[in-house]
Amino acid sequence: MDSPDLPHLIGERLRAARTEQGLSVGGLAQAAGIGKGSLSEIENGTRNPTLSTLYGLANALGRPLSWLLAEQVGAQVSSPGIAARLLDTSATGPSGTDDDVTVEVYAIRLEPGSTHVSQAHGPAVVEHLLVVRGRVAAGRQGAEVTLDTGMSTSWVSDGPHSYRALDERPADVVLVIRWEPDGAGPA
Template sequence: MDSTVVEPGGASVGRRLRELREAQGLSLSALARQAGIGKATLSGLEAGTRNPTLETLYAVTAQLGVPLAAVLADKAGPEGGSPPVVRGRAVVATLLEVFEEASVTYELFRLRVLPGPAQTSPAHHDGVTEHITVFAGVLRAGPLDAPLVAGPGEHISWRSDVPHGFAAAGPDEVQASLLIRYPRRPGPS
């Protein structure tokens, strides 16, 4: 499986990353260092010459203090089009909806976790939580030091401001929904 694909709208991801970085007054070097990725990688993402992995996008958006949807193409709307799909080492996530409230943003994803490899996600910013309902397969997910297990019809959740992982806990693909809750960071005073 290609683990470096954002579709559709991959070309606009770099532009959005650059706009967010510049709006916060961060240099390319500073953001790359904070996100734990190479400067050349971030430069390539912003230039549209590299496709980001899900893991890289989460590392960068966590440092920017924004939800993943802030850099993805708009979800499918009444005018048609396909919702954005982001692939990682083990996870295929399709953004279904973004809900905005005054102090929090929610992202709803259709999640597929492929059997075999595990995927590690970097910590999100403080206070972010993830909520998963499993429909098929058995999922092992959550903080790396205390993963949780859920089967069909079960729900798990955790604070995801720590490194966390996802893996199918058996031979079958996991199908689930993922709701990520991002509290808004206070703006500069």
Template sequence: MDGDLAARVGSRLRAQREARRISLSELARRSGVGKGTLSELESGRRNPTLETLYALTTALGVPLSGVLHAASPGHPDGSSAEVSGRAVDAVLTERFEDAAAVTETYRMRIRGGSTQESAAHTPGTTEHIIVLTGRARVGPAHAPALTVGPGAHASWPADVPHVYGAPEGDVEALLVVRHPH
């Protein structure tokens, strides 16, 4: 993530926190992210990882797009914000909001030989993946993961810890995340 994008994401993160009247210390406690790290993220002095942003947005009760969607200039919906984690790179391609839910679409890559466990999202959140290339292992962490190959899809509850893995090489996929209001 470049410095300008990190600053815009940090600004959105601060705005989401302040709108909920949550102190920096309280958000750090709820998310498990250090207060110093959170301060650096909000000021744009530190690049956030995908895991850190998910921890923070989940603690705030907002979808990831709540901090990404207005982060990219030149894109009215902010849809080109990219964020990376230990195993996954994701680009927000679309955000749709109606009275029932926020639905996000990501183009994602799961790096070969890696696995990422994601914490539970807000209650009622579901995820849906369509694999373009490779074979992904996805689903709730407490149950056997689903193996999904090219052209196939899977869905799972994302309000429990869940995994993304690529045991046989890189995976390219589309991920749809639906967060009910």
């Protein structure tokens, strides 16, 4: 993470959402697939979580990743082989509540030699990926497509999906995620 205040903001948001939903530290940790001690450190702002950990927590809470990142444009998180920087986020629904559609835009750098596997985000989450530089295999596991610079693809993120740079140099992509709560999904 590149912002010194971001770990504390993430921790505050996690604790507030967990409490609001009546979850214990152990309950949220189990739902997110992480250790209870790790979650406690993240909530206290003393641990920098990986991209995979943040997605696990966001999914368990039914929130978009950008919400955990406090909608801070420029916030950057990573996991081995992948780094994501939030470029933009907006709620597109008219109500200004959690029922709104959220659109997130990320710049992602994929390092050669590693595959990033992302778990399901839900039936109402659609990802659109555009390759800016390099060659990439991306999409739902078992149905990945190979994309060259300038090519794009999209998929519903209701199952595991992956991203992989195919050449011996990093690949850059732009990922747009359309997130709707409660499985409403696009018509």
